[in-house]
Amino acid sequence: MVNSSLWAxxxxxxxxxxxxxxxxxxxxxxxxxxxxxxxxxxxxxxICWWTNGFWGGIMWQMYHATENNLYREIAIExxxxxxxxxxxxxxxxxxxxxxxxxxxxxxxxxxxxxxxxNRVLLAADNLAGRLxxxxxxxxxxxxxxxxxxxxxxxxxxxxxxxxxxxASELTKDPRYNQIARIHANMAKxxxxxxxxxxxxxxxxxxxxxxxxxSHGGQGYKRGSVWTRGQAWAIYGFAxxxxxxxxxxxxxxxxxxxxxxxxxxxEKHGIPVDFMQPEDCVWEDSTAAVIAACGxxxxxxxxxxxxxxxxxxxALKLLHFVAEERxxxxxxxxxxxxxxxxxYHDKEHEFAxxxxxxxxxEAIWKLTEQELFIW
Ligand code: GLY
Numbered sequence: 104m105v106n107s108s109l110w111a112x113x114x115x116x117x118x119x120x121x122x123x124x125x126x127x128x129x130x131x132x133x134x135x136x137x138x139x140x141x142x143x144x145x146x147x148x149x150i151c152w153w154t155n156g157f158w159g160g161i162m163w164q165m166y167h168a169t170e171n172n173l174y175r176e177i178a179i180e181x182x183x184x185x186x187x188x189x190x191x192x193x194x195x196x197x198x199x200x201x202x203x204x205x206x207x208x209x210x211x212x213x214x215x216x217x218x219x220x221n222r223v224l225l226a227a228d229n230l231a232g233r234l235x236x237x238x239x240x241x242x243x244x245x246x247x248x249x250x251x252x253x254x255x256x257x258x259x260x261x262x263x264x265x266x267x268x269x270a271s272e273l274t275k276d277p278r279y280n281q282i283a284r285i286h287a288n289m290a291k292x293x294x295x296x297x298x299x300x301x302x303x304x305x306x307x308x309x310x311x312x313x314x315x316x317s318h319g320g321q322g323y324k325r326g327s328v329w330t331r332g333q334a335w336a337i338y339g340f341a342x343x344x345x346x347x348x349x350x351x352x353x354x355x356x357x358x359x360x361x362x363x364x365x366x367x368x369e370k371h372g373i374p375v376d377f378m379q380p381e382d383c384v385w386e387d388s389t390a391a392v393i394a395a396c397g398x399x400x401x402x403x404x405x406x407x408x409x410x411x412x413x414x415x416x417a418l419k420l421l422h423f424v425a426e427e428r429x430x431x432x433x434x435x436x437x438x439x440x441x442x443x444x445x446y447h448d449k450e451h452e453f454a455x456x457x458x459x460x461x462x463x464e465a466i467w468k469l470t471e472q473e474l475f476i477w
Contacts, residue, residue: 107418111469114425115168118463122165124433126173133158133181137454140435150187151194153201157460159185160205160476163213164463167474175213182206182219189225197233197243199226200263200477205460208269209476220273227270230263231282237312239289241282243304253309257320258294258301258332260286261339265477268346280347287343291355294336299362300328300377301336321445323376329446330373330390333363338397342477344404356401357413363394364416372428373420375443375451385451387443388428392461395420399468421465429462438462 125142133155134142145152162178165171185206188194203226210219233242240256241263264283271280293305293314303320307313322329340356343349366377372386373394379385398417402410428440437454439462444455467473 108469110422111466114421114466115470115472117431118438118466119165119169121431121433121438122161122463123169123171123173125436126162126165126177129436130173130177131180133184134436134456136456137435137437140430140437142436142456146184150184151191153196153198154455154457155181155185155188156202156205157457160209160460161456161463163205163209163476164460164467164472164474167213168467168472178206179210182210182222186222189222193245193247195226195229196245197230197241197257197260197263199230200266201457202226204266204269204476208266209474212476213474223266224270224274227266227279230266231270231279234282234285235307235309235312237310238307239285239312240305240307241286242309250309254307254315255318256286256289256293256305256307258290258303258339259335261290261343262335262477264339265342265346268343272346283343284347284349287340287347287349287352290336290339291351295355295359299358301333301359303329303332319446321447323379323446327376327378328362328366329376330363330387331375331393333359333377334390334393334397337363337394338400341397341400341404345400353401353404356397357405360394360398360401360413360416364398364412367416367419372423372441375446379446385443385446386428386441388424388439389442389455389458389461391420391424391428392439392458392465395424395465396461396468399465417465418469421462421469424462425466 129142132144133146159178159181162174166174207219207222210216243255243257244252246252267279267283294301302317304318306315319325336359340352344352373391375385375387395417398413402413439458441452442455442458443451
């Protein structure tokens with residue numbers, strides 16, 4: 104195996120050479136995916152879309168590593184545009200961590216900006232208000248008028264809990280932390296199966312809080328294992344442990360990571376669902392890079408000998424993505440390829456902005472350039 108720190112440094116250099124060109128030609132966009140290699144723009148398409156924080160997050164990570172002010176300017180432009188979302192109640196859902204931690208959160212951590220601090224706490228207040236006290240879960244999505252999804256919780260929300268943990272640290276008010284812990288404890292009980300695999304959606308009765316059923320959601324089917332959901336669990340439980348020092352949270356991070364590691368295919372990328380039919384070859388590179396970030400986080404909290412396994416698995420995932428699933432040409436806006444939003448969507452294996460975000464974050468962790476934003 105090649106020297107991993109040298110390898111990570113080489114990948115970091117490649118990211119820096121490409122991103123300065125990509126950022127300069129996409130200055131005023133909020134991209135989600137590419138069309139013929141060119142980033143699209145969600146500024147007017149849907150400012151409330153859940154991925155709209157990741158372009159700003161990439162810009163902050165790039166700024167932190169290079170101090171090139173272009174990145175900071177673009178990040179702040181995204182953050183200011185997101186105020187239209189913050190003022191749109193129907194567009195506020197459980198994804199506030201994904202939107203405001205990589206933008207306003209990063210801005211506040213980097214510059215101590217007061218407006219950014221205000222945005223972080225407004226988003227945290229809204230997220231805290233999504234607690235269903237009967238079921239002990241944060242409601243996931245909205246469903247204007249019908250109430251159909253009032254009892255739905257999803258595993259992705261584990262990655263939004265850091266907004267609440269951090270809000271408690273910022274304000275010295277324990278309520279945010281208490282609410283996040285309630286949700287994390289619910290997730291241990293209802294989302295993680297005995298074998299360490301996770302469900303995507305769990306539906307509760309929103310009035311009584313009683314468990315009703317699970318749904319396959321963005322995965323193949325009920326009872327299957329959507330790989331990005333598995334990755335959100337790994338990283339989300341690891342971050343819960345980081346903020347709370349709850350040993351059980353670390354155990355759940357490890358348990359979900361162990362399941363992921365046992366199922367990494369030898370010759371292919373990570374499938375969209377670990378249980379998809381054998382003749383289905385659709386991959387989701389985002390699951391690989393998010394899981395790698397989570398595993399590198401787990402490693403920090405383990406004794407050196409047992410932590411090694413998680414670092415090695417993360418490196419295996421990142422090597423594959425970097426060598427086989429990255430587009431390093433400067434003419435194409437995205438880096439990571441073969442990302443999939445959901446198994447049953449019409450389109451599969453395209454570029455998705457958070458694939459690039461978590462790939463860069465993982466490489467920055469390996470090269471000690473990370474701006475911690477969670
Ligand atoms: N949070 C939605 C997803 O991972 O697709």
